[in-house]
Amino acid sequence: MGGRPLEENMSTTTPADLLPCAEPVRFLDEHGQLTDLGPETTARGYAMPSDEDLLAVWRQMVIGRRFDTQATALTKQGRLAVYPSSRGQDACQVAPVLALQEDDWFFPTYRDSMALVSRGLDPIEVLTLLRGSWHCGYDPVATNTAPQCTPLATQAVHAAGTGYGLARRGSDGVALCFIGDGATSEGDFHEGLNFAAVFNTPTVYFVQNNKYAISVPLEKQSKAPSLAYKGIGYGIRSEQVDGNDAAAVLAVTRRALEHASSGSGPFLIEAHTYRLEAHTNADDATRYRESEEVTAWSTRDPIARLRTYLVGTGALTPEIEEQVSAEAEEYAARVRELMNAEPEVAPLSLFEHVYAQPTPQLREQAAMVAAELEEIQA
Template structure:
């Protein structure tokens, strides 16, 4: 494909600024982010890894119902949040707890849904973070709608919409790209290509040269980036966000990364991938790479990560007494007579089941 669509095509190879050994890649045509920006990223990466591992431990202790770990993918999520301005929006998937926390959501609140509670855990409008989306890609058309609405109002809002490689196989993904392109909505679609949709490898999902190429058919420029290189992500995603903010329309970015742990605690990854394949990605760890480049004392960063882990343990180890009245809250904007009747019936039944001291009979 040449000519008019050349500007839509991604790089032949993913953009990399710092190699796996922590050395700057020469002649990339892109400047490395400044040291303060990279230090901020490293601090967040260390906290993110600790949060991932702490949450996985809480699953084994029965304090979380499920946890889709992003161990190894933290750079994608940390940077996706860091390149956004306060007024921008983030639309995460179920695996993007790290990105949610990086946007300022209390990590205990960010894990509420995964604990099995009935609500998402945080106020989306306060943090400008949509709820976790468990169904694949269903959040992407919503992200485009928010971006389009902001553009109609003349607001400088950009929306970062996250999905995985499995999400690109869903109809919602393609509808969202077409919708965004036609409306020139200020959306950055970030695909975290971790090579597996649960047990389905990428080769069984698509025959495209890359996932970033999927934008071409919709008139959306695509780019590929090393998803384990925080510096490259800062450059590519930062550029995409500013382009969208300036009225340049949507962009599709494919970040090449790897899911180091199982899909969730309910998955046995050894049934569909070899340990040697996982081991090959250990040397490409995003934290080790950035740390090797910066060569800074990480003591303060790791102490902060431990404080976050302690806060998560304390928050999730508290037993919350369920309130049956919540069954009837937020069902309708205006409560219906039937709902009031049902609530009264439950209250009466509960009252009759308790003795004079408030204990169940």
Template sequence: MHTTAGNWTEPAPWLPSQVPVSLLSTNGNARQFDTTHGPQERTYPEPSPESLLEAYRKMVLGRRFDEQATALARQGRLAVHPSSLGQEACQVGAALALRATDWLFPTYRDCVALVSRGIDPVEALTLLRGDAHCGYDPVRHRTAPQCTPLATHAAHATGLAHGERLKGADTVALALVGDGATSEGDFHEALNLAGVLRAPVVFLVQNNRYAISVPLSAQCAAPSLAYKGIGYGVRSEQVDGNDAAAVLAVLTTAVEDAREGGGPWLVEAHTYRLAPHTSADDPSRYRPAEEAEHWRGRDPITRLESALRARDLLTEDGIAAAAAEAEGYAADLRTRLAEDPALDPLALFDHVFSAPPAQLTAQRAALRTELEEH
């Protein structure tokens, strides 16, 4: 599995599979868990039944969370919400592939990955509510603040992964990026640095076909975004991003290979954003309705549910239990976000410096005095 930079003579081990890795058929039934695929026949270990059931539970919960967040944005409780409807397999797969000691670097669209990592849903939506730049403790959750500028966090993931390795830790960093981010200079700089350093970092590109309204065909002429890795000495792969079993299999392999010294990975997940770019967007202006309908037939939750039922791993009771848990989750989120936030003006000075300079300390004291007087 491992190849040392500068020592390889053939590109084949570094190139992605010619066909995206897929373990489930479109409806989850026709092909159950076929772990060989494509001309290269690269294999990945089949995820355990327990991990697939956990993925299903988190995907159902994540979708209901996403639907509720979209409704809250329409009600004015959130300033905006970038839905991840249809991308649940990518985000849940990323969260489950990591250990608690690993680091996740999310974008603004990755709230489902945040809640799948165990972050409180209200804290996950604090940024979109406008209450703070980051509503959760990044160190406690080993999850960086959500990144709105495209790809700037990719270099952060590389740096953290390299730094952790220098400290002797076996930490892996996983950066979530979109297809539009692969056209940014920061993305290429991060891959180049990761390849040179052999950093234990995985870049997961959620290729949902559009960078806001710009289709993939107008962004890149490569046969696949995954091919961008080989130019930097980064092992690459492409996977069916709506196949939860395949996403989990590939990402788990990538994360553990990076942890063991195999170097960085670039994984392109082919998926689709069923919802608008954000709650303020009208996708009918730039994509045909029949395209979205085609992708609804590849729904990641339906595919996994069908496969689990076919293998007698999931019953009607299990489906009902997951739905009930998700509904309770959404109800709790509605209740808590209906309350006005308790804001402390002095918090403006928190998390600016580890050791605040005298000028900032004086400004904080002056504000405290003013608040007490009024």
């Protein structure tokens, strides 16, 4: 989606420069109409993306949501052990990864399967972890994509270290780290931000604030005016954005990546969005939130919002819409077909690649499994 311009190293940054906008950056309202950006947004250099780029984002959101719906169905059919849906967070899943360049690294959480397929990873390899047949289905080094992280916030430290390594090697690459709102309450999040700031690493932290850490609402997690303010104490430039406005998410993420790639240090983004589905297929969301709340957020659908805008500009025609819809169905059909095949499993492989040198405890566990397998096969 185009090269990344670089800005000068901002050694003269003042505390005021670190503050996010008073209101989340928004280009398109809930009805897909352009908003008045205001002087604050314009002064920060956030530019409305081209129709061509937004059409690419819309297309991938349509395909990504169809993938997400299909994966949710696979859990009900017993083909996946668990699946955390990201429906409703589509703009946050797609726009940031489409802004990445070849040398950039991506650090996803367990909820970011849509982001991974949007990055171009094979969907079956993406679902391998959630199927329970291997630690990670794709090659992290070949794809510049870390394994999906289930423990909250541990990837924040990994991203800081990777950013540091990229800078030491003279690369223009950036480490983009996805974080959930609940993860901002974890120690690893703060350690990662502090390291990234002190060592001026090219790391962008993208917080998907979907309002719940499983069942814990945001107001019971943090008293900060916005989670974006959590970067200021570490000396990190921060911003908040309407996470259901794909145009704004793309613009702010691009600016953050430019900032980090130029040597100006890390950047923290808080995207205000909402998880429409339950935490996972094992969760009953009706126990902690009202249906009226979900219905209200459904009217802020990021795909519908961007579609309305693109139809209005003439960039999205009925022919293109029909073509993308067919492409999404073909994608889902391929996922169904490949997931219906039973995976070849090797139970002892679970103990591979855990440590460079297996610990005594790991060897003992492997021996126990080997003994059980021999007993079963006898």
